[in-house]
Amino acid sequence: MRPFRYERPEDTDAAVALLSEHDGARPLAGGTNLVDLMKLGVATPDVVVDVSRLPLDTVDPLDGGGARIGANVRNADLAAHPLIRRDYPVLSRALLSAASPQLRNLATTGGNLLQRTRCVYFQDVTTPCNKREPGSGCSAIGGYTRYHAVFGHSDDCIATHPSDMAVALAVLDATVVALGPGGERRIPAADFHRLPGDRPHLDTVLERDELVVAVELPPPVTGAVSTYRKVRDRASFAFALVSVAAHLEIDDDEVITGVRIACGGVAHKPWRAARAEELLTGRAASTAAFAEAADAELADATPVEGAEFKVPLLRRTIIAVLRDLAAEATGGRAGITGEEGPR
Ligand SMILES: Cc1cc2nc3c(=O)[nH]c(=O)nc-3n(C[C@H](O)[C@H](O)[C@H](O)COP(=O)(O)OP(=O)(O)OC[C@H]3O[C@@H](n4cnc5c(N)ncnc54)[C@H](O)[C@@H]3O)c2cc1C
Ligand code: SF4
Numbered sequence: 001m002r003p004f005r006y007e008r009p010e011d012t013d014a015a016v017a018l019l020s021e022h023d024g025a026r027p028l029a030g031g032t033n034l035v036d037l038m039k040l041g042v043a044t045p046d047v048v049v050d051v052s053r054l055p056l057d058t059v060d061p062l063d064g065g066g067a068r069i070g071a072n073v074r075n076a077d078l079a080a081h082p083l084i085r086r087d088y089p090v091l092s093r094a095l096l097s098a099a100s101p102q103l104r105n106l107a108t109t110g111g112n113l114l115q116r117t118r119c120v121y122f123q124d125v126t127t128p129c130n131k132r133e134p135g136s137g138c139s140a141i142g143g144y145t146r147y148h149a150v151f152g153h154s155d156d157c158i159a160t161h162p163s164d165m166a167v168a169l170a171v172l173d174a175t176v177v178a179l180g181p182g183g184e185r186r187i188p189a190a191d192f193h194r195l196p197g198d199r200p201h202l203d204t205v206l207e208r209d210e211l212v213v214a215v216e217l218p219p220p221v222t223g224a225v226s227t228y229r230k231v232r233d234r235a236s237f238a239f240a241l242v243s244v245a246a247h248l249e250i251d252d253d254e255v256i257t258g259v260r261i262a263c264g265g266v267a268h269k270p271w272r273a274a275r276a277e278e279l280l281t282g283r284a285a286s287t288a289a290f291a292e293a294a295d296a297e298l299a300d301a302t303p304v305e306g307a308e309f310k311v312p313l314l315r316r317t318i319i320a321v322l323r324d325l326a327a328e329a330t331g332g333r334a335g336i337t338g339e340e341g342p343r
Contacts, residue, residue, distance in 0.1 A: 065219025157200030
């Protein structure tokens with residue numbers, strides 16, 4: 001590991017000042033990603049700004065409903081928080097599907113959002129990687145691509161974003177609150193991570209001298225159901241091959257009045273399935289409708305070579321998640337379970 005300066009600011013303004021003053025400064029929270037990358041020589045900060053003791057570690061109800069989650073709330077504490085478990089089960093389930101209990105005890109809300117890709121070439125400094133070293137090339141193209149993209153990739157980068165929590169936040173229409181030298185800025189969670197384009201070294205829209213201070217959740221919708229399902233190579237302690245977070249509102253006539261779907265493991269950011277959502281809104285809930293929506297969403301999929309299996313896997317996962325949510329919302333009434341519908 002290269003030598004670096006260690007700073008422990010007293011408050012968020014001092015932390016932002018340190019980030020502004022030093023180009024090579026990076027915040028340190030739980031350290032479960034940053035320290036690993038420093039050991040590998042992938043991250044080489046000159047100044048490590050330890051923000052882990054800043055008082056950003058509470059979950060507070062917001063006036064008018066909703067919740068504000070401090071950036072330092074640990075993933076384990078957030079998943080277990082009574083308000084989150086009751087009103088935002090999709091978030092609790094996404095968090096519990098990630099990493100291991102030991103890691104979740106250290107990992108924070110801010111750090112989880114800012115964690116880097118698990119592309120093996122990104123982590124191997126002996127190989128070219130445009131994300132690690134802009135302009136050097138992409139070793140994954142034509143290489144090991146089992147965890148790589150299906151949507152929105154570019155000639156410069158085909159990596160996926162690894163966070164489970166971020167997929168849940170995208171479906172919840174959450175807001176990321178960032179503090180910079182000019183004050184606070186609010187960013188919709190669905191717009192926080194970027195597609196790679198020709199600048200894959202930028203994972204998010206956060207400026208280098210901004211600190212994530214909180215994530216805000218809107219008030220829960222009465223009667224809505226939500227969940228998160230992750231498909232992976234092992235039952236635990238593995239990143240998503242594909243994942244689906246979904247939120248569903250169904251009226252007494254079994255008509256879908258609200259639907260939000262976000263997919264993980266398939267793009268450089270949580271992939272909001274806008275086309276499927278549009279197709280389902282106002283339709284009667286049925287497995288055939290869910291299959292049609294999944295097919296519409298996947299019509300534009302361009303899986304990279306080696307990740308083609310993710311297209312049918314994601315299709316089945318979207319259908320299964322929506323079907324189970326519809327059954328939950330309606331007490332398992334007929335017309336929702338049954339035949340899968342057309343391919
Ligand atoms: C073996 C293993 C398995 C894992 N499995 C999963 C998994 O299945 N799913 C999953 O989602 N994750 C998984 N993770 C990743 C883990 O969730 C992340 O490492 C963790 O969430 C990062 O949080 P942290 O607080 O430790 O961040 P740190 O390592 O401290 O920081 C990570 C990044 O965020 C930046 N940062 C931290 N806080 C802030 C802030 N407030 N504002 C701005 N920038 C900030 C840091 O500078 C750094 O770039 C796994 C990790 C490991 C090691
Ligand atoms: S896919 Fe992206 S992260 Fe992986 S080697 Fe290519 S440029 Fe680097």
